[in-house]
Amino acid sequence: MRTQTRSLLDQCSPERRAEIERRVETLLSELTLEQKVGQLNQLNADFATGTAVGDMDVERGVFDGDIGSVLNFGDLDEARRLQELAVEESDHGVPLLLAFDVIHGHRTIFPVPLGEAASWNPEMAELSARVAATEAAASGIHWTFAPSVDVGRDPRWGRVMEAAGEDPYLSSEISKARVRGFQGDDLSADDTVLACAKHYVGYGASEAGREYNTVDISETNLREVHLPPFEASLEAGVGSVMNAFNLYERIPASGNEKLVNDLLRDELGFENLVVSDWNSFGELRNHGVASDLREVARACIEAGSDVDMVSGAYATELVGLVEDDVVDESLVDSAVRRLLTVKGVLGLFDDPYRYFDADRQSRRTLTDDHREAARAVARESQVLLKNEDDLLPLDGDENVALVGGLADSDTDMLGAWRAEGDPDDVTTLRTTLADRVENVTYAAGCDRDGTVSDTQLADAVDTVADADVAVVAVGERYSQSGEAASRAHLDLPGDQRALLEALVETGTPVAAVLFSGRPLTIDWEAEHVPAILEAWFPGVEAGPAIADVLLGEHNPSGRLPMTFPLTEGQIPVYYNRLKTGRPAEDADVDLTEPPSDHGEKYLSRYLDIPNDPLYAFGHGESYTDFAYTDLSLDASTITTDETLSVEVTVENTGDRAGTEVVQLYLRDAVGSRSRPVRELARFENVDLDAGESATVTFELAAADFEFWTADEAYAAEPGAFEVQVGHASDDIRAVERFELVE
Ligand code: GLC
Numbered sequence: 001m002r003t004q005t006r007s008l009l010d011q012c013s014p015e016r017r018a019e020i021e022r023r024v025e026t027l028l029s030e031l032t033l034e035q036k037v038g039q040l041n042q043l044n045a046d047f048a049t050g051t052a053v054g055d056m057d058v059e060r061g062v063f064d065g066d067i068g069s070v071l072n073f074g075d076l077d078e079a080r081r082l083q084e085l086a087v088e089e090s091d092h093g094v095p096l097l098l099a100f101d102v103i104h105g106h107r108t109i110f111p112v113p114l115g116e117a118a119s120w121n122p123e124m125a126e127l128s129a130r131v132a133a134t135e136a137a138a139s140g141i142h143w144t145f146a147p148s149v150d151v152g153r154d155p156r157w158g159r160v161m162e163a164a165g166e167d168p169y170l171s172s173e174i175s176k177a178r179v180r181g182f183q184g185d186d187l188s189a190d191d192t193v194l195a196c197a198k199h200y201v202g203y204g205a206s207e208a209g210r211e212y213n214t215v216d217i218s219e220t221n222l223r224e225v226h227l228p229p230f231e232a233s234l235e236a237g238v239g240s241v242m243n244a245f246n247l248y249e250r251i252p253a254s255g256n257e258k259l260v261n262d263l264l265r266d267e268l269g270f271e272n273l274v275v276s277d278w279n280s281f282g283e284l285r286n287h288g289v290a291s292d293l294r295e296v297a298r299a300c301i302e303a304g305s306d307v308d309m310v311s312g313a314y315a316t317e318l319v320g321l322v323e324d325d326v327v328d329e330s331l332v333d334s335a336v337r338r339l340l341t342v343k344g345v346l347g348l349f350d351d352p353y354r355y356f357d358a359d360r361q362s363r364r365t366l367t368d369d370h371r372e373a374a375r376a377v378a379r380e381s382q383v384l385l386k387n388e389d390d391l392l393p394l395d396g397d398e399n400v401a402l403v404g405g406l407a408d409s410d411t412d413m414l415g416a417w418r419a420e421g422d423p424d425d426v427t428t429l430r431t432t433l434a435d436r437v438e439n440v441t442y443a444a445g446c447d448r449d450g451t452v453s454d455t456q457l458a459d460a461v462d463t464v465a466d467a468d469v470a471v472v473a474v475g476e477r478y479s480q481s482g483e484a485a486s487r488a489h490l491d492l493p494g495d496q497r498a499l500l501e502a503l504v505e506t507g508t509p510v511a512a513v514l515f516s517g518r519p520l521t522i523d524w525e526a527e528h529v530p531a532i533l534e535a536w537f538p539g540v541e542a543g544p545a546i547a548d549v550l551l552g553e554h555n556p557s558g559r560l561p562m563t564f565p566l567t568e569g570q571i572p573v574y575y576n577r578l579k580t581g582r583p584a585e586d587a588d589v590d591l592t593e594p595p596s597d598h599g600e601k602y603l604s605r606y607l608d609i610p611n612d613p614l615y616a617f618g619h620g621e622s623y624t625d626f627a628y629t630d631l632s633l634d635a636s637t638i639t640t641d642e643t644l645s646v647e648v649t650v651e652n653t654g655d656r657a658g659t660e661v662v663q664l665y666l667r668d669a670v671g672s673r674s675r676p677v678r679e680l681a682r683f684e685n686v687d688l689d690a691g692e693s694a695t696v697t698f699e700l701a702a703a704d705f706e707f708w709t710a711d712e713a714y715a716a717e718p719g720a721f722e723v724q725v726g727h728a729s730d731d732i733r734a735v736e737r738f739e740l741v742e
Pocket of ligand 1: 049050071101145198277278483
């Protein structure tokens with residue numbers, strides 16, 4: 001088995017495991033069929049995070065013993081009341097599982113996940129999830145529906161904001177870290193929560209980047225691109241997986257036995273809980289693969305999907321299906337056993353009220369340590385896209401013009417999945433610069449949605465014209481990314497480009513701070529604005545973290561987790577592309593010019609744009625420079641059961657300390673299937689003082705060379721490989737070759 005999956009019980013001591021198993025089997029034997037089915041029913045307590053699904057009397061359902069878990073409840077008082085109904089009022093007394101979307105912070109909001117991934121630092125992702133779990137568990141939450149591990153190659157899709165970008169390896173490393181952060185070492189502890197790897201699987205491949213659209217991908221693409229972060233999450237011991245809304249091979253994921261039982265459970269060994277997405281069971285009817293809820297319930301329970309989020313299919317149909325001998329009761333028992341095991345591992349059988357302590361909640365929420373953690377993660381998430389003539393960092397004694405509604409917006413800094421985040425907790429860029437720079441003049445320039453009035457424009461131009469330097473905050477509003485937020489045009493919303501044109505025209509140097517939940521098409525800005533800093537949506541410490549970078553207290557080390565396309569017409573554009581039969585990059589052709597003859601025409605290219613994106617995966621500048629030397633391999637030939645040691649020396653050749661994200665890519669020259677031009681296989685953050693050098697060592701083994709071969713099996717095939725080491729996927733500094741032999 002490729003994936004060393006860890007069940008929740010594997011993560012308990014033998015004694016605790018035996019105790020939980022005993023409790024679960026006893027309960028299972030005592031519950032009626034109706035009560036067992038009720039355990040698989042999840043209802044929504046307060047605000048909906050999906051389509052309308054009819055009224056739900058949650059308190060009544062809990063009292064009647066017809067609900068096993070609840071999502072989106074309000075506060076500790078509501079949580080306690082619901083738990084008391086379940087434990088003390090219902091016939092069976094089984095505690096409830098309480099769930100919430102704690103995606104990048106609960107009350108202390110961290111950068112959106114795509115921003116965290118831009119740190120290329122799993123420690124930052126783990127820290128963020130650790131703080132989120134501490135605050136969530138102190139607020140009565142047992143189960144977070146995070147991390148999203150969807151690999152996204154299409155920035156039109158708004159949910160690229162919620163995961164870790166386009167690369168399977170970076171997504172895997174970040175996802176593992178997030179699972180570790182949320183679940184810790186002991187799920188019965190009062191500062192850990194059950195994590196949920198979502199959305200299983202392939203949701204990021206929604207056609208045209210349109211939300212909830214058709215997904216139609218090959219098994220090879222599924223296994224090579226979308227599955228690895230789920231495998232990594234399973235290795236980290238994730239306690240649950242969420243069905244995706246989408247199809248796989250034209251069968252909805254929730255009712256897709258090949259995906260759930262065959263691949264996730266049998267092949268990958270996942271023994272823990274599978275929960276549907278919001279009404280994803282019920283949507284089998286919309287997909288046209290079930291005509292009623294009875295067919296829905298049968299398809300989903302037979303596929304191996306355990307918990308029904310708000311569709312009501314299991315609650316209304318499962319008992320009848322079992323009584324009619326259409327569904328074997330053992331399928332219900334297996335699902336209920338997995339759910340009860342979660343409740344046991346969380347300690348809910350020992351103390352159903354363990355997570356409801358108001359004093360603990362106030363002690364552990366929005367602490368100074370948590371804010372400092374949020375600032376640290378936000379600092380490392382920022383990506384310096386360009387910095388002409390070293391405009392940044394600022395000295396701090398310049399006469400600074402600060403422009404842009406987003407610089408003064410607290411709510412936008414929290415992103416779209418903000419849990420209990422409160423805009424009042426946010427320190428904005430405007431607030432911070434006013435504190436830390438002596439001469440700052442603010443002009444709105446535009447509203448937070450990018451609209452520019454004549455007055456705003458004139459005021460901004462005057463303010464910038466009088467300044468030594470302008471810091472201009474541009475980008476999206478928080479609601480323009482995340483779920484149900486696909487965009488067909490990815491330029492700066494509203495009139496922000498016109499605003500920038502006018503401000504650049506003043507001759508005052510402009511540094512743009514970009515707020516977004518996705519890559520944007522900023523080709524004009526990239527050509528005309530001297531400095532651009534991508535800040536994503538940085539969370540409660542937005543102002544201090546951005547000012548730390550603008551003022552040089554933190555040398556930016558973020559790298560793009562996702563390609564920035566030159567224009568929407570290039571999408572999907574990603575670094576680990578296949579070579580094609582007529583690779584333009586091999587031909588000595590200037591792709592910025594139209595083809596002049598056959599030699600330039602019959603290539604994989606466009607007539608009207610180049611192939612290269614605006615900014616490549618792994619791109620990110622620094623206030624210093626780094627040189628790579630002495631790349632060496634400890635062997636030029638290895639067998640599939642040997643390891644290969646790679647060494648490279650990195651030097652900080654600039655005049656200020658900085659962090660280089662050393663990236664190692666592999667190129668498999670020939671395979672039984674066409675192989676990507678390069679694939680990220682390792683990376684490491686290296687902190688170097690000015691003039692300092694360090695030698696970085698990477699160990700590679702056969703598992704790194706494996707892929708889904710034409711034999712429909714994972715294998716490392718003998719042949720020639722390249723090790724490519726560099727600063728970015730389009731900035732390879734050194735290459736060495738080796739041969740893999742049987
Ligand atoms: C939403 C999202 C999912 C979330 C769930 C519960 O529709 O797709 O990511 O966890 O419903 O809020």
